[in-house]
Amino acid sequence: xxxxxxxxxxxxxxxxxxxxxxxxxxxxxxxxxxxxxxxxxxxxxxxxxxxxxxxxxxxxxxxxxxxxxxxxxxxxxxxxxxxxxxxxxxxxxxxxxxxxxxxxxxxxxxxxxxxxxxxxxxxxxxxxxxxxxxxxxxxxxxxxxxxxxxxxxxxxxxxxxxxxxxxxxxxxxxxxxxxxxxxxxxxxxxxxxxxxxxxxxxxxxxxxxxxxxxxxxxx
Numbered sequence: 001x002x003x004x005x006x007x008x009x010x011x012x013x014x015x016x017x018x019x020x021x022x023x024x025x026x027x028x029x030x031x032x033x034x035x036x037x038x039x040x041x042x043x044x045x046x047x048x049x050x051x052x053x054x055x056x057x058x059x060x061x062x063x064x065x066x067x068x069x070x071x072x073x074x075x076x077x078x079x080x081x082x083x084x085x086x087x088x089x090x091x092x093x094x095x096x097x098x099x100x101x102x103x104x105x106x107x108x109x110x111x112x113x114x115x116x117x118x119x120x121x122x123x124x125x126x127x128x129x130x131x132x133x134x135x136x137x138x139x140x141x142x143x144x145x146x147x148x149x150x151x152x153x154x155x156x157x158x159x160x161x162x163x164x165x166x167x168x169x170x171x172x173x174x175x176x177x178x179x180x181x182x183x184x185x186x187x188x189x190x191x192x193x194x195x196x197x198x199x200x201x202x203x204x205x206x207x208x209x210x211x212x213x214x215x216x217x218x219x
Contacts, residue, residue, distance in 0.1 A: 137187055140188075
């Protein structure tokens with residue numbers, strides 16, 4: 001009898017091995033790549049939504065590979081190497097989709113924001129921190145600049161000039177002995193809109209159990 005039975009009951013011919021299954025980690029890596037690509041302006045908001053939905057429902061590695069096949073190789077790198085770490089990153093956007101850095105993005109030494117009427121979110125929850133300081137040169141008009149912190153990440157807004165803007169700063173709950181792993185300094189000007197510094201939101205399970213987003217030291 002030719003062919004072999006696959007786990008799904010379908011017969012496959014000799015020489016066509018079954019496709020490798022995608023794990024949760026594989027899907028998470030592709031989601032990170034897609035979000036970074038969208039933040040770089042390589043994907044529209046609609047394309048991002050479509051690809052995220054496809055990534056989260058993908059069953060095989062080949063399905064995931066297709067979602068990043070048209071993106072630059074550096075954006076599709078699963079691991080973080082020395083070549084990924086940049087001293088200066090500049091983001092320029094005008095009246096377009098939201099800018100987001102989330103997941104395992106690599107924090108540079110300096111970030112230049114030249115943004116007009118686009119929301120910007122910098123989420124440090126799972127960021128790869130290779131330096132102890134980040135300077136953000138802000139030239140931003142309208143919308144909201146959001147920084148999501150984690151224990152050990154502190155934000156200094158004293159050097160930021162506010163023009164018809166407001167600041168909402170919610171400190172991340174930490175133990176007094178928690179060392180500072182990253183100091184973020186905001187300088188420049190934010191005109192209109194707002195600046196929000198906050199800890200990550202709790203998941204639904206954490207909310208039900210009344211647990212914080214980050215466990216206390218020693219838990």
